[in-house]
Amino acid sequence: MAKVLYITAHPHDDTMSYSMAVGKAFIDTYKEKNPNDEIVTVDLYKENIPQIDVDVFSGWGKLRSGQSFEELSSEEKAKVGRLSELSEQFVSADKYVFVTPLWNFSFPPVMKAYLDSVAVAGKTFKYTEQGPIGLLGDKKALHIQARGGIYSEGPAAQMEMGHRYLDIMMQFFGVPSFEGLFVEGHNAMPDKAEEIKANAIARAKDLAHTF
Numbered sequence: 001m002a003k004v005l006y007i008t009a010h011p012h013d014d015t016m017s018y019s020m021a022v023g024k025a026f027i028d029t030y031k032e033k034n035p036n037d038e039i040v041t042v043d044l045y046k047e048n049i050p051q052i053d054v055d056v057f058s059g060w061g062k063l064r065s066g067q068s069f070e071e072l073s074s075e076e077k078a079k080v081g082r083l084s085e086l087s088e089q090f091v092s093a094d095k096y097v098f099v100t101p102l103w104n105f106s107f108p109p110v111m112k113a114y115l116d117s118v119a120v121a122g123k124t125f126k127y128t129e130q131g132p133i134g135l136l137g138d139k140k141a142l143h144i145q146a147r148g149g150i151y152s153e154g155p156a157a158q159m160e161m162g163h164r165y166l167d168i169m170m171q172f173f174g175v176p177s178f179e180g181l182f183v184e185g186h187n188a189m190p191d192k193a194e195e196i197k198a199n200a201i202a203r204a205k206d207l208a209h210t211f
Contacts, residue, residue, distance in 0.1 A: 002034070002094040007042045009100045009111040018183045018197055019146035023099035025201040026144060026181070029208035040093070044110040049086070050079040052116055083117045090118040095211065096141040096175075100162060102151065107162040115169055124173045134174020141170050141178045142211060144204065148187030181207060 006027050010017050014024040031039060050056065059076030063069065072080065090096075100107040118124055125132050143166050151160040163180050170178040183200040186193040 001036045001038065003038045003040065003092060004030070004095045004097060005040050005042055005090065005093040006097045007044065007099065007114070009044045009098070009108045009114070011045050011108075017101065017146065018186060018200070019099050019101050019144055021197060022146070022181065022183050022200045022204045023097070023144045026142075026204035026208045026211075027097065029205045030211060033209055040089070042089075042114075044108075044114050047086075048082055049110055049113045049117060050082050051113055052083075053079070055079050056083065083120075086114070086117040087120045087123050091123050091136070094139060096139065097211075098141065098143045098166060100143070100145050102145055102147040102160065102162050105159045105161050106165065107145075111162075112165075115166075119169070119172070132172065134172055136173040136175050139173075139175045139177075140211070141166075141175050142181065142207070143167075143178070144181045145183070146186075147182060147184035150185050150188060152182060152184060179207070179211075 004027075006023070008020065008023060010020050012020060014020040027039065030037075055073070055075045056079050059072045059080035062072055062076070063080070069077065069081070098111070100111055106112075121127060121132075122135075124136055125134050127133075143163055145163055147160070149156060151157055163182075167178055167180075181200070181204055183196060186196045189196070
């Protein structure tokens with residue numbers, strides 16, 4: 001049995017969002033094909049994702065200096081403790097499905113905050129004399145992303161930074177398998193929007209059989 005984190009970063013649901021609609025088609029099909037797997041939904045717009053702020057740095061500094069967790073302030077405990085929960089949950093999973101829109105050439109800021117929360121030395125990577133090495137070599141990941149324009153080719157391809165950033169982070173964590181499933185062009189070609197969405201949903205269902 002595998003544990004799958006279904007991580008969404010969109011304020012809308014599948015009735016209003018192309019990425020969420022395709023994500024739902026994928027995860028529903030995956031559940032049908034893998035009924036014994038554990039699916040954990042992490043809705044980043046509903047979860048408590050602490051920013052790495054002065055309280056976090058202060059709490060981490062105290063822990064590194066030898067103080068116990070109980071010696072932290074209430075603010076430090078809440079934020080540092082929550083970040084630890086998020087990183088432990090991430091490491092415990094076998095597969096990751098990220099669902100995001102393309103906003104201003106990247107993804108919503110809450111996704112960056114989440115990735116910061118799980119990028120923890122000793123958990124997702126470690127430092128060595130040869131540089132950092134990822135510790136998640138037995139995982140796999142998928143990114144489902146909706147793009148209103150066309151970013152898979154031409155000059156715009158160099159402007160897309162959401163999927164490319166996730167790719168870099170998965171490499172950093174040592175995840176050996178990372179795929180992308182893109183829904184693009186529906187804003188640029190509104191007359192073909194429903195066809196684009198339907199084709200992406202069909203691809204998502206097919207991919208769910210082998211993920």
